[in-house]
Amino acid sequence: MTHEDLRKRIHEANIRLHEVEAKYYDRIHPDIINKHERERTVSTLKRVDKIIKRNQKKALDFGAGTGNLTGKLLHMNYEVTAVDISKEMCEILKERYKRFIDIGKLTVVHSKIEDMTFDRNQFDMVCCYSVLHHLPDYLGTVRELTSLVKKGGAIYLDLEASPFSWSESERHPTMTRVRFVSDWILNYLTRIIYTRGARVPPLDYSMSDYWNKETNHIEHDEIRNIFEEEKFDYYVREDYYLYRTKIPNPFFYAYEAICKPDMSLWIARK
Numbered sequence: 001m002t003h004e005d006l007r008k009r010i011h012e013a014n015i016r017l018h019e020v021e022a023k024y025y026d027r028i029h030p031d032i033i034n035k036h037e038r039e040r041t042v043s044t045l046k047r048v049d050k051i052i053k054r055n056q057k058k059a060l061d062f063g064a065g066t067g068n069l070t071g072k073l074l075h076m077n078y079e080v081t082a083v084d085i086s087k088e089m090c091e092i093l094k095e096r097y098k099r100f101i102d103i104g105k106l107t108v109v110h111s112k113i114e115d116m117t118f119d120r121n122q123f124d125m126v127c128c129y130s131v132l133h134h135l136p137d138y139l140g141t142v143r144e145l146t147s148l149v150k151k152g153g154a155i156y157l158d159l160e161a162s163p164f165s166w167s168e169s170e171r172h173p174t175m176t177r178v179r180f181v182s183d184w185i186l187n188y189l190t191r192i193i194y195t196r197g198a199r200v201p202p203l204d205y206s207m208s209d210y211w212n213k214e215t216n217h218i219e220h221d222e223i224r225n226i227f228e229e230e231k232f233d234y235y236v237r238e239d240y241y242l243y244r245t246k247i248p249n250p251f252f253y254a255y256e257a258i259c260k261p262d263m264s265l266w267i268a269r270k
């Protein structure tokens with residue numbers, strides 16, 4: 001497969017997946033929509049906000065989806081440009097935050113991030129959550145995005161598998177399995193409650209989540225190299241444990257005590 005074919009297939013898979021997923025997104029993602037995760041992202045956004053210099057509160061949320069980060073940024077008084085490849089995701093986002101569109105605080109753009117042409121050095125914050133692994137050339141995109149950040153502004157990338165997720169020597173296979181199975185059972189129960197019996201069509205993540213596999217995964221060292229080459233004055237990767245359920249899972253704490261963190265985020269300032 002040529003590079004161009006691969007790019008096309010990944011984009012098409014994302015459009016197809018999110019066309020269906022949009023309607024159920026907040027109900028079938030207890031891994032994202034839960035109290036722990038909400039508190040973690042709000043406090044991380046506040047930390048990013050604090051390190052920005054001369055902050056004029058202009059943000060780009062790419063792969064914005066139904067507005068997980070966008071909504072939080074709006075409530076932090078940011079003016080947000082939200083970009084997403086999925087028409088259905090954009091429609092939900094527009095509907096949900098209509099009042100912010102009406103007062104000029106939110107612009108929703110239905111586009112691939114790769115097709116966007118923004119003026120350089122214009123955003124105080126560029127962020128994405130659970131998006132890099134959906135992009136054909138995530139490193140190329142991160143490099144492009146660094147040019148959009150103002151001097152003193154920041155990039156915040158979150159919810160990507162940590163390097164430990166894929167390294168056999170760092171995992172504890174039994175505990176990983178116990179956690180995986182218990183999360184699955186709890187999420188199955190939650191799904192019955194939250195989807196109120198709705199029949200969610202089968203969803204195929206194989207091509208859309210292209211870089212979220214043992215064989216091809218996010219290379220965190222390459223991301224660090226970009227921040228280094230683009231002369232960001234501060235950059236840090238933080239690894240953490242994703243609390244993946246709405247219903248408390250007692251095995252989470254055992255997993256946390258025994259295993260290495262499963263997720264990573266990046267914060268970088270220009």
Ligand SMILES: C[S@@+](CC[C@H](N)C(=O)[O-])C[C@H]1O[C@@H](n2cnc3c(N)ncnc32)[C@H](O)[C@@H]1O
Nearest residue numbers: 018063064065068084085086112113129130134
């Ligand atoms: C897992 S969802 C995350 C949504 C949101 N950021 C959140 O926090 O819930 C991934 C999102 O990325 C979008 N996406 C995938 N590829 C994209 C691309 N090339 N350009 C823009 N958006 C993209 C999808 O349509 C989807 O809404």
